[in-house]
Amino acid sequence: MNLRRAVALSVWWAIPVLAWSQQPSEMKPVTDRLAASIYNGPSMTTLGELADGIGGRLTASPAYVRSTEWAAAKFRSYGIENVRLEPFTIPAGWQRGTASGAMLAPLARPLSLASLGWAPSTPAGGVHGTVVTVADVAPDALRSREDELRGKIVFLDTAKIMAEGYGKALPKLESAWPTFQKAGVLAVIMPDREKNNVLNAHDSLWGAKLVPLPAAEIGMEDAKLIQRELERGPVTIQLTIENKTSGETTVNNVVAEIRGSERPDEWMLIGAHLDSWDFGTGAQDNGTGAISVLEIGRALMLLGKAPRRSVRLALWGGEEQGLLGSYAYTQTHQSELDKCVAVLNTDNGAGHPKGWKVEGREDLKKAMQPWSDGLLKDLNGGDLSLDTTYDTDHGPFVLQGIPALDLWVDMSHYFEIHHKSSDTLDKVDGLDFKAGEAIVAVTAYAIAQSETPIAPHIDHQAVGEILKKAKLEGLLEHVGVWKP
Ligand SMILES: [Zn+2]
Missing domain, CATH: 3.50.30.30 (Glucose Oxidase; domain 1)
Incomplete structure (x- = not known):
C-alpha cells in the first residue's frame, strides 16, 4: 500500500456516505440533461421576441414595462407558479425624444x-x-x-x-x-x-x-x-x-421561484438585468443574460424534480443606472439573505465562455474547482477568475458577503456593440450564447443540489478587504451602498 493510497483510504472513511451524492460525476446524468435541454432549446427565438419584438428597454420606459410582463408570462408558461413583479423606486424617470x-x-x-x-x-x-x-x-x-x-x-x-x-x-x-x-x-x-x-x-x-x-x-x-x-x-x-422626464418612478424586478424539493427555505439566485440602453435593442446587454435566466427556469422545470434547495430566477431593472434593482432586492429581502447560498449573474455579452469570475474570493475559487473540472470544463466553462468588479448585478450580493459569481466570457468583441446602436440580434452567436447558458444552468443545479453550501458567507470586514484590494471602497461609499 503506497502512501497516496493510504491517504485516499483515510479520506474515504472521513467522508460521510451522503457526501458521495454530491460528486460531480454523480450529478452528471442530470446536468447533461439540463445542458442538452439548453442546446436544443429556443434561446435564439426567445431572444428575438425580446430584442426585436420589444426592443430597447430603458428602465421605467413603456418598453421596459412590456418586457417585465412578457418575462412573467414566459416563466408561467414554463409551469413556474411563484412569479412576482417586485417594485422599487428610482428618483426620476426619463425617456429619450429627439x-x-x-x-x-x-x-x-x-x-x-x-x-x-x-x-x-x-x-x-x-x-x-x-x-x-x-x-x-x-x-x-x-x-x-x-x-x-x-x-x-x-x-x-x-x-x-x-x-x-x-x-x-x-x-x-x-x-x-x-x-x-x-x-x-x-x-x-x-x-x-x-x-x-x-x-x-x-x-x-x-x-x-x-x-x-x-x-x-x-x-x-x-x-x-x-x-x-x-x-x-x-x-x-x-x-x-x-x-420626457418625471419625478420618483416605480420600476419592477421580475422574480420567479422553483421551490426546493428538500430544503425549500434555503435558496440560490440566478439573475440578469432586463433593462437596457436604447440605442440598440439590448440584445447582448443584456438580452442574452435575461434569456439565460428564463431558459434555465424552463430547463429546470423539464427535469421533473426540483433540486434540494429553491432556485430564484431574477430579472432586474435599473442596472444601467447603478445596479438599482438588484441593490433594492438585497435591501427588501435583508431578513432572508442568510438563507441565500449563492448568486449567479450573467451580463458580459454572449462571447465564447471561459467560466466564472468569483469576485476576489480565494475560498470560493477553491470550492468551485471540483465542479469546474468535473462538470464545466467540457462545456468550455472550466476557468475561474479572481477579478473583482462592481459593474453588474452580482455586486450588491458581494457586499452582503454572499458567494456571488459572474459568468466570465470572451469580451474581445463586446465593446464593439456595448451601449451602441449595433447591440442587436444579428451580433449574437447562437452557439456561444447557448454554451454560456448551459454553464449557468449546470452550475446552478450543482449549487442548489449539493449536500453542503458551496462556500460560507463572509463577514463585513472580509468584504471590505476585497473591495479595498479592488479599489472599489471609495466609490461604493460615495454612492451610498457601502459603509466601512
Ligand atoms: Zn449589462
Whole structure:
C-alpha cells in the first residue's frame, strides 16, 4: 500500500456516505440533461421576441414595462407558479425624444450627437451659444469661472476629468452640475471616446438622477474638431433636445421561484438585468443574460424534480443606472439573505465562455474547482477568475458577503456593440450564447443540489478587504451602498 493510497483510504472513511451524492460525476446524468435541454432549446427565438419584438428597454420606459410582463408570462408558461413583479423606486424617470445640433461658426456643419441620459429638454427652439471648455470640475476651479461660463455652452473635457478614475471624478462632477446651473450655462456637451463618431449611450450621475441642464454626448471626431477650432477662435453651436422626464418612478424586478424539493427555505439566485440602453435593442446587454435566466427556469422545470434547495430566477431593472434593482432586492429581502447560498449573474455579452469570475474570493475559487473540472470544463466553462468588479448585478450580493459569481466570457468583441446602436440580434452567436447558458444552468443545479453550501458567507470586514484590494471602497461609499 503506497502512501497516496493510504491517504485516499483515510479520506474515504472521513467522508460521510451522503457526501458521495454530491460528486460531480454523480450529478452528471442530470446536468447533461439540463445542458442538452439548453442546446436544443429556443434561446435564439426567445431572444428575438425580446430584442426585436420589444426592443430597447430603458428602465421605467413603456418598453421596459412590456418586457417585465412578457418575462412573467414566459416563466408561467414554463409551469413556474411563484412569479412576482417586485417594485422599487428610482428618483426620476426619463425617456429619450429627439436631439439634433450643428456647428454654426466658424464652420457650418451638423454634429453627430445624442442627448445624455437623464438630461432635460432644451427650451423650445433650442439653445445656441459659444463654447467654453471645462477640464477641471473641482469646486474651487469652477467657482472662479462662473462669470465666464454665463450664457455659454460648456464642453466638458471628460478625458481629462476622468483621468483620475471614475471613483474620484464622480463626486466633483456631481457638484459641478449645480454650479453650471447657477452660472447660467445654457447646455453641456461631452465627447464620446470612440472613433467614427460612434455614440455610446450613457448618463452622468449614479442612480437615475436628473441632471439640471440639457446635455449631449457628441461624436469623438466632431468633439476633436470643436477643440481644434477653439484653438483658432470662438466656436458657436446650436442644440435642440426634447426628452420626457418625471419625478420618483416605480420600476419592477421580475422574480420567479422553483421551490426546493428538500430544503425549500434555503435558496440560490440566478439573475440578469432586463433593462437596457436604447440605442440598440439590448440584445447582448443584456438580452442574452435575461434569456439565460428564463431558459434555465424552463430547463429546470423539464427535469421533473426540483433540486434540494429553491432556485430564484431574477430579472432586474435599473442596472444601467447603478445596479438599482438588484441593490433594492438585497435591501427588501435583508431578513432572508442568510438563507441565500449563492448568486449567479450573467451580463458580459454572449462571447465564447471561459467560466466564472468569483469576485476576489480565494475560498470560493477553491470550492468551485471540483465542479469546474468535473462538470464545466467540457462545456468550455472550466476557468475561474479572481477579478473583482462592481459593474453588474452580482455586486450588491458581494457586499452582503454572499458567494456571488459572474459568468466570465470572451469580451474581445463586446465593446464593439456595448451601449451602441449595433447591440442587436444579428451580433449574437447562437452557439456561444447557448454554451454560456448551459454553464449557468449546470452550475446552478450543482449549487442548489449539493449536500453542503458551496462556500460560507463572509463577514463585513472580509468584504471590505476585497473591495479595498479592488479599489472599489471609495466609490461604493460615495454612492451610498457601502459603509466601512
Ligand atoms: Zn449589462
